[in-house]
Structure formats: C-alpha cells, structure tokens
Amino acid sequence: MTEAEQSQPLATDHILVALDTSPNSTAALMAAAELAAALHMELRGLFVEDINLLHLCGLPFGLEIGSFTAKPRRLEQAQMERDFRIQATVLRKTMADIAGQRRVSWSFKVVRGVVTQEVLNAGSSAHMVSLGRIGRTPGKKIGSTAQALVRNTRRPVIVQMRKPLEGPFLAAYTGDESSENTLRLAMQLASSRNSRLDVMLLNQSEEKRAEIAQQLAEQAIESNVYAARSSSALIGIFGQFTLGTVLLPATAAEWLDEMETNVIVVP
Numbered sequence: 001m002t003e004a005e006q007s008q009p010l011a012t013d014h015i016l017v018a019l020d021t022s023p024n025s026t027a028a029l030m031a032a033a034e035l036a037a038a039l040h041m042e043l044r045g046l047f048v049e050d051i052n053l054l055h056l057c058g059l060p061f062g063l064e065i066g067s068f069t070a071k072p073r074r075l076e077q078a079q080m081e082r083d084f085r086i087q088a089t090v091l092r093k094t095m096a097d098i099a100g101q102r103r104v105s106w107s108f109k110v111v112r113g114v115v116t117q118e119v120l121n122a123g124s125s126a127h128m129v130s131l132g133r134i135g136r137t138p139g140k141k142i143g144s145t146a147q148a149l150v151r152n153t154r155r156p157v158i159v160q161m162r163k164p165l166e167g168p169f170l171a172a173y174t175g176d177e178s179s180e181n182t183l184r185l186a187m188q189l190a191s192s193r194n195s196r197l198d199v200m201l202l203n204q205s206e207e208k209r210a211e212i213a214q215q216l217a218e219q220a221i222e223s224n225v226y227a228a229r230s231s232s233a234l235i236g237i238f239g240q241f242t243l244g245t246v247l248l249p250a251t252a253a254e255w256l257d258e259m260e261t262n263v264i265v266v267p
Contacts, residue, residue: 013039014043014044014126014127015039015127015128016044016122016130017032017044017046017129018048018115019045020091020132021091022132024132024161025131025132027160028131028132029130030098030165031165031262032130032158033104035165035189038193039127043099043104044108044109045092046109046110046111047087047108047109047111048111048113048115048119051113052114057080084110116148119131119145119149120149123149126155129149131143133161133263156265157265158263159263159265160262161262163262166244167189167193167195167197167244168197168198168243168245169198170197170244170247171183171198172199172234172246172252173204173212174249175203175204175208176251178251181267182247183212185247187215187221189245190223191219191220196222197221199224200227200228200234200238201225201226202228202229202231209225239258239259244261244262246259247263247264247265247266248263249265253265
C-alpha cells in the first residue's frame with residue numbers, strides 16, 4: 001500500500017524524516033522541521049509498514065504482549081494492518097502540525113517493505129535524513145536502522161535524541177573529504193542559527209588549525225579550534241558534550257554510541 005499527501009508543491013531539495021510512533025521519532029521530526037526551515041527546504045515524512053511484522057502473522061511463534069494485559073496474543077494480519085493505518089493517520093496529523101508551526105512545505109508517504117531498505121531508498125534522493133536515536137534492541141543506544149544508514153547512505157544523517165536540534169555545535173575534523181563536508185555543514189548551521197561552533201582536530205598541523213580558524217572568522221562565527229593527538233582523547237571530549245549538537249564525519253561514525261546528545265553524521 002502506498003499513500004501520499006502534500007500541502008504544497010514538491011521542492012527540489014528536501015529533508016527526509018523516518019517516522020514511527022515513538023517519542024524519538026517525534027524528536028527527529030521536530031529536528032528535521034527546524035532544519036528544513038533554516039535551510040529553506042521541503043520536509044518529507046516516510047512511514048514504513050514493516051513487512052517482517054506482517055510475515056509473522058499466522059505463524060505459531062508470531063505473538064505480541066498486550067500493553068495493558070501483559071498477556072501474549074497471536075499476531076493477526078488484519079489487526080496489524082488496522083494498526084498501521086491508525087499509526088499513519090496519527091503521524092500525518094503530527095507532521096502537519098509540526099511543519100505548519102515551522103512554515104515549511106511537507107509531504108507524507110506510506111510504503112510497505114523492509115524498514116531499513118525503504119529508508120535507504122527514499123534517503124538516496126534527499127539532502128539529509130533524520131531519524132530517532134534509540135532502537136528496540138535492549139542495551140543498544142543506536143538502533144539498527146540508524147546504524148545501517150550512517151554506514152551506507154551518502155547523505156548526512158541526523159541521529160536524534162529527545163532534545164531540540166540547536167547550538168552550540170561541536171564538529172570533528174580528521175582531514176578527509178567527509179571532514180571537509182562536516183565542517184561546511186557545521187558552519188552553515190552555526191551561521192543560520194547565530195550560534196557558536198567549536199572544531200576539534202585530530203592529528204592535524206598548526207597550519208590546518210590556522211586555516212580553519214580563518215574560515216570561521218571570515219564567516220563571523222563565534223568559535224574555537226582545538227587539537228587532539230588521539231581518537232580516545234577526542235571521543236572523551238565529545239562524550240562530555242551534552243547541550244548542543246555534534247557533527248561527525250562518516251569515517252568517525254563508530255563514535256556515535258559514545259555521544260550523549262544529537263549527532264549529525266556527514267559522508
């Protein structure tokens with residue numbers, strides 16, 4: 001089943017937000033709407049009817065635990081499809097409200113398939129992808145869909161905690177192409193929000209530090225550029241950063257589980 005609804009004509013550039021009914025997903029939607037407003041882009045929501053859940057229906061071990069009764073019950077496809085429709089209705093309304101508050105154009109789409117693959121497919125044409133941070137697997141800070149996205153997408157991915165996507169911003173720079181992209185996006189966000197941006201360099205020369213400091217000064221961005229000699233030292237600093245937004249190059253995406261705030265991973 002596929003549904004689509006939009007409030008305004010589609011724009012060329014857009015931010016995709018992967019939606020479900022969790023609080024983390026709502027936070028991801030709010031972050032995406034904030035960025036869409038700041039960057040003058042369209043907001044597109046995607047809700048995936050998980051085909052793997054439907055495949056469980058009718059199987060002997062296909063059970064769910066009732067949220068009120070705490071008793072197991074068999075998964076039924078008709079009920080599952082009704083639940084999907086209800087969730088889609090709620091999400092469409094939430095998206096309309098949040099996009100309206102930010103005055104951004106928006107669209108909402110429902111597809112059926114494997115969640116990770118559908119988000120990857122939809123995200124391939126997006127400027128950026130936003131999704132909630134915490135997965136369903138106990139003990140994991142980062143869900144499997146987020147992990148797959150940061151490993152495989154060629155778009156920046158916002159991995160969202162339940163807090164506003166705002167400054168101050170802290171960016172990691174390791175000297176590769178994704179670090180250059182990270183720095184550019186960090187400067188764009190800091191400039192659009194009139195917010196502070198600090199940059200942490202790993203194993204970079206004094207000349208590179210001075211060059212980046214000059215770029216920030218030319219943009220009139222309040223900032224500092226720091227140097228670290230080991231990734232463990234850098235991870236320790238980033239792990240203590242809890243009030244703003246961290247930007248990581250995709251080559252440092254393995255640090256994601258150590259972060260305690262919103263993170264944007266940039267390829």
